[in-house]
Amino acid sequence: MKKILVTGANGQLGSEIKELAGNYPDFDFVFTDIADFPLDKEETIITNFNQLKPAIVINCAAYTAVDKAEQDVAVADAINHLAIATLATLCEQNGTKLVHVSTDYVFDGTSPMAYKEDALPNPKSVYGVTKLAGELACATNCPDSIIIRTAWVYSEFGNNFVKTMLRLMTERESISVVNDQVGSPTYAGDLAQVILTILDSGKWESGVYHYSNEGEISWFDFAKDIKEIAGKTCEVNGIPASSYPTPAERPAFSLLDKTKIKAVYGIVVPDYKVSLKKMMVKL
Structure with missing residues (x-):
């Protein structure tokens, strides 16, 4: 039975992998998070890795507070960069396969x-x-590692755009949302399934x-x-990103080409709206 270490297990993606783990009885999952596997201390990473093998x-796991990172540079770098360097070295030395999630x-x-x-x-x-x-x-x-870049992640777990919108649409009569940043959302449940499909x-x-x-x-x-699926009456207005300045600059265009993952692993990618409905039903 292959032992799989999942770091950041209480985040959106880690929580979705937990949900699916029962479908993979040949894998022995070990779910860790910041409390039992902190990534900001090199010696802890090495000790924990050597114990778990x-x-x-x-x-x-990642430092994902995008705006806070502008001031919190050292911590963001420790988690998003230095910890990955240590983990990758350990994986290479021990013949361990590594899947790393990026952005x-x-x-x-x-x-x-x-x-x-x-x-x-x-x-x-x-x-x-830092990513x-x-x-x-x-x-x-x-x-020999696999790096998967993703974008606009949401799920029924943790804090994300979908849950924020649902809350604001309940609290307010109208909201303003940026209309000049373009991409495609990612349901973390779909991404979790993709990772496990690759491993299996x-x-x-x-x-x-x-x-x-x-x-x-x-x-x-x-x-x-989100408004349409939830049946909300709140008015949604489009505004340019310049009207909503943030400490960290967001990419205005972040559409990802999925041709490679479809070709190599036969991944079928659902339309964002299909996955959005699926997640909102779970909520």
């Missing part, structure tokens, strides 16, 4: 078309810079992959879909 690591924020958002895996990264925020550094450390220290396939092709749901929408479009 996993066959596979799925790293879902659309490694790009600057100026592309005229969906980003392919080999597009040139150019992060515009501390979060993006890119983590990717590079992962690929350098453990060349018996086929391991290292490298960078992109995954999000199908569709090309703005946050404003996303909010309108």
Whole structure:
């Protein structure tokens, strides 16, 4: 039985992997989070890894407070970059397979078309810079690793855009949502399934992959879909990102090209609205 270490297990993606773990009786899952497997201390990572001796690591842990990271640079770098360097080194030394989850924020958002895996990264925020550094450390220290970039993640667990919109639509008569940032949402339940499908396939092709749901929408479009599915009456107005300044710059365009993951692993990617309805039914 293969032991799989899942870090960041209480986050959105880790929680969704937990939900699906029972479907994979051949895997022995060990779910850890910041309390029992902190990633900001190198010696703790080494001690915990050597105790657990996993066959596979799925790293879902990250410093994801995008705006806070602009001030909290050292901690963001410790978790998103230095910890990954240590984990990747340990995986390489022990013959452990590593799946590392990254982000659309490694790009600057100026592309005229969906980003392919080999597009040139150019992060515009501390979060993006530290996540890119983590990717590079992962690929350098453990060349056989799989890196999956994703975007606009939401789920029934944790804090996310969908849950925030539902709350605001209940509390207010009207809300304003940015209409000039374009991408495609990712239901964490779908991404969790993709990762487990890859691990269960018996086929391991290292490298960078992109995954999000199908569709090309703005946050404003996303909010309108949430409103429609939930049957809310709140008015949703579109505004430019310039009207809603944030400490960290967001990519204006973060659509990810999923051709590679479909071709290599036969992944069927659901339309974002299908997955959104599925998640909202669970809520």
